[in-house]
Amino acid sequence: xxxxxxxxxxxxxxxxxxxxxxxxxxxxxxxxxxxxxxxxxxxxxxxxxxxxxxxxxxxxxxxxxxxxxxxxxxxxxxxxxxxxxxxxxxxxxxxxxxxxxxxxxxxxxxxxxxxxxxxxxxxxxxxxxxxxxxxxxxxxxxxxxxxxxxxxxxxxxxxxxxxxxxxxxx
Amino acid sequence: xxxxxxxxxxxxxxxxxxxxxxxxxxxxxxxxxxxxxxxxxxxxxxxxxxxxxxxxxxxxxxxxxxxxxxxxxxxxxxxxxxxxxxxxxxxxxxxxxxxxxxxxxxxxxxxxxxxxxxxxxxxxxxxxxxxxxxxxxxxxxxxxxxxxxxxxxxxxxxxxxxxxxxxxxxxxxxxxxxxxxxxxxxxxxxxxxxxxxxxxxxxxxxxxxxxxxxxxxxxxxxxxxxxxxxxxxxxxxxxxxxxxxxxxxxxxxxxxxxxxxxxxxxxxxxxxxxxxxxxxxxxxxxxxxxxxxxxxxxxxxxxxxxxxxxxxxxxxxxxxxxxxxxxxxxxxxxxxxxxxxxxxxxxxxxxxxxxxxxxxxxxxxxxxxxxxxxxxxxxxxxxxxxxxxxxxxxxxxxxxxxxxxxxxxxxxxxxxxxxxxxxxxxxxxxxxxxxxxxxx
Numbered sequence: 001x002x003x004x005x006x007x008x009x010x011x012x013x014x015x016x017x018x019x020x021x022x023x024x025x026x027x028x029x030x031x032x033x034x035x036x037x038x039x040x041x042x043x044x045x046x047x048x049x050x051x052x053x054x055x056x057x058x059x060x061x062x063x064x065x066x067x068x069x070x071x072x073x074x075x076x077x078x079x080x081x082x083x084x085x086x087x088x089x090x091x092x093x094x095x096x097x098x099x100x101x102x103x104x105x106x107x108x109x110x111x112x113x114x115x116x117x118x119x120x121x122x123x124x125x126x127x128x129x130x131x132x133x134x135x136x137x138x139x140x141x142x143x144x145x146x147x148x149x150x151x152x153x154x155x156x157x158x159x160x161x162x163x164x165x166x167x168x169x170x
Numbered sequence: 171x172x173x174x175x176x177x178x179x180x181x182x183x184x185x186x187x188x189x190x191x192x193x194x195x196x197x198x199x200x201x202x203x204x205x206x207x208x209x210x211x212x213x214x215x216x217x218x219x220x221x222x223x224x225x226x227x228x229x230x231x232x233x234x235x236x237x238x239x240x241x242x243x244x245x246x247x248x249x250x251x252x253x254x255x256x257x258x259x260x261x262x263x264x265x266x267x268x269x270x271x272x273x274x275x276x277x278x279x280x281x282x283x284x285x286x287x288x289x290x291x292x293x294x295x296x297x298x299x300x301x302x303x304x305x306x307x308x309x310x311x312x313x314x315x316x317x318x319x320x321x322x323x324x325x326x327x328x329x330x331x332x333x334x335x336x337x338x339x340x341x342x343x344x345x346x347x348x349x350x351x352x353x354x355x356x357x358x359x360x361x362x363x364x365x366x367x368x369x370x371x372x373x374x375x376x377x378x379x380x381x382x383x384x385x386x387x388x389x390x391x392x393x394x395x396x397x398x399x400x401x402x403x404x405x406x407x408x409x410x411x412x413x414x415x416x417x418x419x420x421x422x423x424x425x426x427x428x429x430x431x432x433x434x435x436x437x438x439x440x441x442x443x444x445x446x447x448x449x450x451x452x453x454x455x456x457x458x459x460x461x462x463x464x465x466x467x468x469x470x471x472x473x474x475x476x477x478x479x480x481x482x483x484x485x486x487x488x489x490x491x492x493x494x495x496x497x498x499x500x501x502x503x504x505x506x507x508x509x510x511x512x513x514x515x516x517x518x519x520x521x522x523x524x525x526x527x528x529x530x531x532x533x534x535x536x537x538x539x540x541x542x543x544x545x546x547x548x549x550x551x552x553x554x555x556x557x558x559x560x561x562x563x564x565x566x567x568x569x570x571x572x573x574x575x576x577x578x579x580x581x582x583x584x585x586x587x588x589x590x591x592x593x594x595x596x597x598x599x600x601x602x603x604x605x606x607x608x609x610x
Contacts, residue, residue: 013539022292071489073444099400106577109513109527109555110381110602111426111439112483112490113394114402115446115467122444142402142423142441149351151575 052093054168061085065165066124070105070158073119075127083124086166087131097169100124102142103149105158110144117142124164139169194200206333208276210238211255213293214263219286221315224234226282226291229318235280236322237329240366243583244565247589250274256283263296264506275300278329282284284315286565291315295325297332307332319368320609327608331549340365343606344558344567345392346459346548346581348372349599353577358601360407363561367595382426385606386433386453386475389416393417393427393436404438404511406453418451418458426470430477436470437480448482450497451463461499472517472524473497474540481515481524481540490528494540514556515571519607520563523586527555527568535568535584546590556601561608567594569601602603 005064049055062085066075075083090096102121104113121140129135152155213230223229231252238251256270263279271277284291286376290312297307302443309328311321320341326339360373360380374380380400385392392407402423407414417436418424426439436453439446446467449458462468466486473480481494492506492515506512510530517540519522528547529537535549535557553571560566564586570593571579579601583595594603 036307071485087217106530106553106571107533109529109533111469112467112485112513114381114423114425114470115439115441115543118441119467122441126444131283140444141400145357146381151577153573153575153577155305 007111029041049141052096052168055167056093057086057089057096060089061166064167065163067159068162068164070162071108071116072162073116073123073124080127081125083127084131087128087133090128090133090137097137097139099139099167099169100128101165101167102140102166103146103147103161103163104145106145106148106153107158108145111118115125120162120164124166126154128166149163151162180405185309205246206276207275207339208241208247208249208278208329209255209271210234210241210249210251210278211258211342212252213282214258214260215282215284216260219284221284221286221291223291223315223318224282227273229291229315230280230282232316233280233282233325234278236319237326240323240326240437241364243592244340245585245587246330257263263294266298266300266303267490268298268300271300276329276333280325288315291318291321293318293321293325295321295328297329307488307559319364323366324362339560339562339565340373341609342561342595343389343609344594345385345394345582346596346603347380347383347601347608348596349579349601351378353575361596361608362392363596370597373409376559382602382604384429384604385428386429387431387607388433389606392511394431395425395427399418401581404436406436415455418455421536430473431475432477437473439469439471447498448480448549456534459499461495462502469516472515474517475519475521479517479540481517483513483515490529491541492524501598505540506538506540508545515561516557518559518563519561522563525557525559525566527557535566537566537586547590548584548586549582549591551582554582554602558603558605560605567603567605569599569603 002101049059050084063082066079100121102114125138125140148161150160188307194370199490212234215226215230218227235515238249241247263281266277277300279296281294282315291319295309295310299306307328313321313325323341326340329336342365344365344492345362348359350354351357357376358379359376360383362527363370378396380465381395383392396405402425403422404417404427405414422440422442424438424440428437434453436449437450439448446469447460447462448468448471449460451458466484468484471482472481478497479494483490484493486584491504491509492512492514493502493504495502513527515524523537524540525537528534533553533555535546535554538545552573554568557568567583569579570582578599581600583594584591
């Protein structure tokens with residue numbers, strides 16, 4: 001990877017974080033420390049995560065999750081940047097499979113939220129596939145409102161819970 | 171029946187007084203001021219013998235207590251149970267000493283008889299009008315000692331049906347999800363219990379998330395969603411054998427299972443590439459038939475009592491609303507037209523009403539007629555969700571979730587007046603109650 005693409009990735013990660021903070025998460029997960037470590041080019045540092053691992057994924061991508069507005073499942077610009085960084089990592093780790101977990105906030109009924117989480121996970125999957133990731137490597141699962149990331153009952157918590165999280169299958 | 175005029179008034183209240191009911195929704199009418207005063211002394215026994223459920227003497231007290239509790243919980247009675255009543259002799263059972271029951275409008279007598287040991291017990295159940303000094307009802311039940319509560323529920327059902335003119339509902343069961351643990355790692359177990367919370371039994375161990383159970387109409391099996399093996403799939407659990415199978419073989423997630431009223435087919439929702447639609451499959455298995463085709467989320471579904479129509483929810487208009495279609499999926503018509511979102515419709519076993527979750531900021535339990543008219547809000551919690559009908563279509567259970575980081579859910583019950591609201595006791599927190607039919 002050239003330093004130019006590396007710079008691009010850092011830039012897109014910054015854009016992603018700033019764009020994201022408009023609609024969501026005051027309590028965004030901390031930005032990845034080693035955002036743009038090019039997995040396929042540099043040999044892993046002795047203390048760094050194992051290539052292809054979940055830790056490597058988390059350290060390499062702009063974010064492992066994207067956020068949605070209430071009842072929505074569209075992939076906006078910020079989401080696209082995050083998913084692009086995930087697609088790049090998946091291209092560099094072509095044997096790794098992932099699960100995209102779709103979630104909804106608690107202010108929806110149970111069955112509808114299962115359907116909504118499924119929609120969100122599939123929206124992320126479809127976008128990753130459009131970037132060249134083999135859809136056979138991506139499974140989806142909806143947790144509806146069953147596994148909130150933030151526990152509060154306020155708009156800030158709900159914004160964090162309307163999400164699709166990409167997790168490597170180890 | 172002039173002595174039962176106050177009760178007749180309450181029966182009318184049951185039918186519909188929306189405005190008043192909404193205004194007085196916070197009032198839990200346990201005062202008994204408008205309820206029928208009925209005495210339920212302990213049921214005597216001619217000879218106290220021991221059974222696996224206790225002596226017949228003890229059973230006589232416990233059965234009277236369950237009868238009194240059932241009647242009180244219906245909201246229509248102000249019962250005085252065995253604790254507040256004098257004990258009666260066997261000879262009084264069929265010859266009530268009316269002068270000693272002044273202040274009561276009705277009187278329940280009965281007896282418990284057993285040959286002892288494992289042999290069946292016989293429970294007599296008599297209802298008297300204290301003003302007219304006449305017998306109104308006489309029933310007898312023969313049950314295994316362990317089923318003594320069923321005899322009590324059957325007696326309470328006979329009294330309720332005789333005095334209200336409504337169908338009975340106490341002798342029925344509930345499937346629900348028992349909840350424990352923190353909000354972000356909640357343990358959710360399939361469990362079953364009697365309609366009053368007794369005879370509680372866990373079915374799953376909590377290893378995988380369990381959701382949205384439904385008793386089959388014959389109580390032989392349960393439909394529910396399990397996250398076992400990290401997938402979202404509906405299983406049919408056989409209560410007798412403890413074995414389960416998938417409702418349908420698919421790589422796609424399946425959820426929101428419902429039985430048809432005759433138990434012969436199953437409605438379920440399935441998401442394909444993110445698009446959720448409603449399907450029907452034979453309870454014996456086979457190829458599912460797709461009933462909805464909109465690109466929106468079509469989910470849930472509840473059959474009319476005759477099975478000819480299905481009420482379901484869809485966001486095809488842009489927000490969750492309630493629709494009715496024919497059983498084959500034809501003629502889909504939106505019926506909800508008020509403000510806010512509408513979810514989780516359930517057709518009353520009487521056919522006259524549809525219960526649903528009304529979302530206007532908060533979540534409330536509400537009912538309307540199958541054409542979408544006469545909408546009435548029955549509860550006013552922060553998040554009251556997913557009503558399920560009593561077998562007689564007069565009472566609803568639902569779950570109420572508290573706001574904040576604890577997010578505890580509990581099973582609650584409300585009648586159609588919206589006045590008589592109470593929590594159903596469960597060993598843990600609870601959600602997704604599903605009421606089964608009246609037991610035979």
